[in-house]
Amino acid sequence: MKYLDTVMELVIGFMALFIITKMIGKRQISQITPFDFISAIVLGELLGNAIYDKEIGLLYIISTLLLWGVLMVLVELITQKFRKTRGFLEGNPSIVIRQGLIDRKELNKNKIDINELLNMLRQKDVFSVREVEYGILEADGKMSVLKKSKYTQPTIEDLGLTKKPSYLPFALIIDGEIVLDNLKNSGFDEKWLQIQLNNQGFDRAKDIFYAEWKQDEGMHIVPMKEKA
Structure with missing residues (x-):
């Protein structure tokens, strides 16, 4: 009976998570905000603890997942309807390189040092800060880069110039x-x-x-x- 109860709880939990995911909507992994990440961890912990705790029944699992799912959907609706809440709930992008100059205040504000900044730039195929006109740290932690005009296309191949x-x-x-x-x-x-x-x-x-x-x-x- 304990084995069957565990199987039943896993199936119900899986279905509940699937429904909650559909309710929240499609979102790529790279677009997940810190709030989404924490919510996913909490949701998984709630389900895991509930399933393997002998004193917790099926009704508790369903009600807990449902309540957390409703809260997540509510936050999504609030950010969609009220633009001013997006910065607080989802975060704002930060301009860490502005007009070719590194903004140290923004780096400190986002707890990023120069080594981490260089690593992010290399992941965008930028191997020198001198190539960057604007560098924007997005709310999901990714870096967006606008290169200076001299480093953008057309390439020397397009212009038929000699390669260096x-x-x-x-x-x-x-x-x-x-x-x-x-x-x-x-x-x-x-x-x-x-x-x-x-x-x-x-x-x-x-x-x-x-x-x-x-x-x-x-x-x-x-x-x-x-x-x-």
């Missing part, structure tokens, strides 16, 4: 500290780096938030504080 080799940029300074491994791999030393900084009006690596070297374009520097 591609070079990988090296991050030489991050958060005011020299990345010695990258500096060595790029074929330079600290003396060379200091000369590059001096040429652009900087005395210390501590004054640099991010700096990268690319063979065909030279040094790109993002200072700790923008110059007036």
